[in-house]
Amino acid sequence: MIHHISIAVKNPNHVAQVLAEILKAQAVPFPPNPGSYIVIPFDEHGTAIELYPLGSQIEPGEGDEQCVFVHTATISRFTDIHAAISVSVSQNEIEQIGVREGWRVIRCNRDSFFDVIEFWVENRLMIEFLTPEMTTRYLNFTTQQENLKYFLAEPALATV
Numbered sequence: 001m002i003h004h005i006s007i008a009v010k011n012p013n014h015v016a017q018v019l020a021e022i023l024k025a026q027a028v029p030f031p032p033n034p035g036s037y038i039v040i041p042f043d044e045h046g047t048a049i050e051l052y053p054l055g056s057q058i059e060p061g062e063g064d065e066q067c068v069f070v071h072t073a074t075i076s077r078f079t080d081i082h083a084a085i086s087v088s089v090s091q092n093e094i095e096q097i098g099v100r101e102g103w104r105v106i107r108c109n110r111d112s113f114f115d116v117i118e119f120w121v122e123n124r125l126m127i128e129f130l131t132p133e134m135t136t137r138y139l140n141f142t143t144q145q146e147n148l149k150y151f152l153a154e155p156a157l158a159t160v
Contacts, residue, residue, distance in 0.1 A: 002083070003045060003046045003047060003048065004046070004047065004048035004049065004050060005048075005049055005050070005081075005083050006049075006050035006051075006052055006058070007049070007050070007051060007052065007079070007081055007083075007121075007125060008051075008052045008053065008054045008055065008056045008079075009051050009052070009053075009054060009121060009122055009124075009125065010054050010122050010124075011122070012035060012036055012037045012051040012052060012053055013027075013037055013051075015037075015051050015121055015122065016037035016038070016039050016049075016051045018097060018101060018121075019039045019049055019051075019121075019127075020039045021097060022087055022089055022093075022094060022097060022119075022129065023039060023041045023047075023049075023085070023087055024041060024087075024088060024089070025039050025040055025041035025042070026039070026040050026041075026042070027039045027040075028040070030050055030051075030052075032069065033050075033052050033053075033056055033069040035052075035053040036050060036051060036052045036053065036056070037050075037051045038050045038051070039051070047085075049083075049085075052069075053071070054075055055071045055072050055073060055074075055075050056069055056070075056071055057069070057070045057071070057072055058070075077124055078124055078125075079124065079125055081125070082125070082126045082127060082128065083127055083128065084116060084127075084128040084129075084130060084138070085127060085128070085129055085130065086129075086130045086132075086134075086135040086138075087129050087130065087131065088132065089131070090131055091107060091117055091131050094117050094119060094129055094131075095117075098119060098120075102123075103119065103120050103121060103122065103123055104118070104119075104120035104123055105117060105118065105119050105120070106118050111151070113137075113141045113147070113151065114130075114134060114137045114138040114141050114142075115130075115134050115137065116128035116129065116130055116134060116138075117129045117130070117131070117134075
């Protein structure tokens with residue numbers, strides 16, 4: 001189970017407020033990395049999303065020291081990081097928030113197995129939101145070993 005994730009964004013405070021609205025959570029400053037915020041829904045899993053200023057990196061500490069936050073000027077427009085998050089709000093509510101923010105929002109079907117709503121934070125970072133109905137189908141798929149074996153199987157090699 002993933003309990004928290006951290007992502008770098010252009011405007012951590014604003015993104016934290018938007019995500020808190022969708023997750024029905026609180027957004028508060030995150031002191032370990034100045035300028036950061038954390039979204040906490042106070043659920044039974046201890047779920048949290050940390051929002052760092054764009055350019056933040058986590059690097060290993062020296063010797064026995066814990067990790068440290070470092071800022072860099074090297075920034076990519078898009079990122080390879082994404083998360084799938086179950087929420088209690090409807091597709092319509094998610095879409096309305098996306099329209100208000102000017103961020104891309106689109107419902108997608110993942111290979112006929114389950115649906116997600118791609119929510120493009122700042123039009124650069126994708127979070128897949130799953131409404132309660134989508135969550136049920138997602139869990140039905142991902143908790144059955146035979147489904148995952150089929151999904152993760154290597155495609156048959158083409159014969160010549």
